[in-house]
Amino acid sequence: MSVLKVIQQMSLGMVTWNVKLEVFQKTLQEQVVLVNNNVVIHMRMRLEEYNLVTNFLILSGTQMILTTTDSDEEENDKESYGSFPTFSMPKSMDQYKWEVGTYFTEKKEFIEIIRTYALANGKNLIFDRNDKNKVTVKCAGAKGKCNWYAYCAYMSAMKSWQLRKIIDEHSCSRDFNVKLVNAKWLSKKMEKTVRENPHMKVMDFRDKVSRKWNVCISRNMAFRAKVIARDDVDGSFTEQYRRIxxxxxxxxxxxxxxxxxxxxxxxxxxxxxxxxxxxxxxxxxxxxxxxxxxxxxxxxxxxxxxxxxxxxxxxxxxxxxxxxxxxxxxxxxxxxxxxxxxxxxxxxxxxxxxxxxxxxxxxxxxxxxxxxxxxxxxxxxxxx
Structure with a gap:
């Protein structure tokens, strides 16, 4: 019996919860272990099977732990069992190593992190899919042959987003024309600079971006980013006058x-x-x-x-x-x-x-x- 069939029977109430863990163990044999009352699954499964297992166990009050270890390494990895980490922004995203299962508070946070990662590493990432519940990111480097891939989806039971799949290997070289960088995002990164030097020339603004991130931006993008940043800074003056x-x-x-x-x-x-x-x-x-x-x-x-x-x-x-x-x-x-x-x-x-x-x-x-x-x-x- 397949994993998908077992989960479907459980979700339809064909077996009681008292024997659910036993059914898992009998069906999947050595692929299911019990650690601290948590069901830990070691196996390869298709994406739809993984989603069904995850949602079922969460709704049933059981925690599912996704691991990437082999069965012979189980004894050495028992201490790593537990809930997945929540993403915390490091000092630098250069050469950052992604971890499957990482939680993100919202989709906007994940998108901003992807932009920062692309800029720090000079990778031409693109959003292959970006809808209400799923976001997939690919690398368009090496004429579209780069293997790097990320898939993040919304977990309704956890009320958060989770990195479901990541192929964290680039087969492309550094790209100085990062398409994910836009004027609005760049203005947020350069707001402090514009606040300190509001009369900075556009070319000086562009040169500073190039030196800081080692990427090239057009003069028009530099101009738009500077205008947006100045509006954000000057907007604070308007707000302060309202509080006189x-x-x-x-x-x-x-x-x-x-x-x-x-x-x-x-x-x-x-x-x-x-x-x-x-x-x-x-x-x-x-x-x-x-x-x-x-x-x-x-x-x-x-x-x-x-x-x-x-x-x-x-x-x-x-x-x-x-x-x-x-x-x-x-x-x-x-x-x-x-x-x-x-x-x-x-x-x-x-x-x-x-x-x-x-x-x-x-x-x-x-x-x-x-x-x-x-x-x-x-x-x-x-x-x-």
Whole structure:
């Protein structure tokens, strides 16, 4: 009686579970052994027989252990019996050795690992089949004659994917044109580089990919990958601006009695960030012991949205700089300086305190007019 026939009879309930193991042993003789109450099968079987045996034993509450050892090596391999390993990404996929039975949490993980393996080893792998329950991968090297092959399938009982078959031998040489590499996947790998150097040229981007993985990519692919990576990086700026109120509340939570202002505009029902003001209580209280000098300056913000950082600093008795308050604004002009100085003067104690200070600046756009309107006759000095 064939293995397939025995399993079909068991699945149809023609024999009871109490004698199932006995039926296995009698039918398959020495090909079935019992180790720690687990059924261990040593045999060659067709793929449909393997799938049926695996699913039946799992649903029946019995663990099936797939081994590749011969019967005379059974004594030396008893310690290896157990559940199959779950894949863990190594430091390098170069010359990686695949293991039959390895679990993957989802199909996407297996596909990403195949791409990484192909890139690290310079192998022109292709997805021969990629559907809901099965993925087969072949190597197109050596004009399609390479023997390398991988088959991964979904196990409904385990809710995971498992590497069912692997022929881990390449008969092809290294290929510098890996077709599995695409712009979207490459952008994920190069996102850190683009974040650190957002103005990297396309050719520099392409050269770095070639040096890192020893593969060739077209200029168009390098351009698309760089654009996608920049969009992912710049997208974080958009997300952070949406959380500007969370940032303001966190400043107030960590620095009670501080002054934080957020100014927004409502354009067609959409809230758009305009300005942000912060004056921490500790800095404001420390200014009382500082010299009556306030330095005023502005700086450009570099990034997707740009803007200006307007700052005021004091000078303490040790000639150290003390930040007093700052504003993030879209542009530096009279209106933004006036809004900043009105809040600053009010936080420091009013016009009397502001008029007793000397303002030092390099005559930024609109600053002198704003100071003259708010504090007429106040002392002003200019940077050399």
């Amino acid at each position: 109120y969370n940032y303001a509340h966190e400043l107030l939570r960590g620095n009670p009695s501080s002054i934080v202002k957020v100014k927004v505009k409502n354009i067609d029902g959409e809230v758009i960030f305009s300005r942000f003001y912060a004056c921490l209580k500790a800095c404001k209280d420390s200014f009382v012991a500082c010299r009556p000098i306030i330095g005023v300056d502005g700086f450009f913000l570099k990034g997707k949205y740009g803007g200006e950082l307007l700052t005021t600093v004091g000078r303490d008795d040790n000639d150290q700089s003390l930040p007093i308050a700052f504003v993030v604004a879209k542009v530096e002009n009279k209106d933004s300086w006036r809004w900043f100085l009105e809040l600053l003067i009010d936080n420091l104690g009013g016009d009397a305190v502001g008029a007793s200070c000397t303002f030092i600046s390099d005559q930024q756009k609109g600053l002198l007019q704003a100071i003259q309107e708010l504090l007429p006759g106040v002392d002003k000095r200019y940077c050399v």
